[in-house]
Amino acid sequence: MKRLLPLLLAAAVFPMPAIAIEYRTVDAVAVLYDAPSQRGSKLFVIRRDTPVEVVVSLEGWSKVRDAGGGLAWIEKKFLSEKRSVIVTVDQAEVRQKAEEGSPLVFEAERNVALEYLESLPGGWIRVRHRDGQSGFVRANQIWGL
16 A cells, blocks of 8 residues: 555646547437536536547446547436547538548538448548438548547
């Protein structure tokens, strides 16, 4: 225990950055809290289909990071295994093929959530819009991978 104490004190003074365990998608509109309890302060409401990065899991609760880097607690029952990504540029170009010169299928504006389907070589991600259209977007135009 004596050897562990200096490490614990150092961790309290110099906190390490949180490392992602996994990505999940918010399954329904949910409240985010400052602590893993409904008695904690309510920070804000997160919308359905928003991707989040799970950094800590406790019984019934997960501490998550959003695309903006904010950390908060959410009840696990609101998280889905389904994966989504969110557009981080003004206009993400979704193409028919995973090629720069391929025709556009559609453009998605900043903060639009897209269903993640698969990652491909060369930095391309296959996605689907909730209206059913699908295609390929560059990984540097989205967050949630």
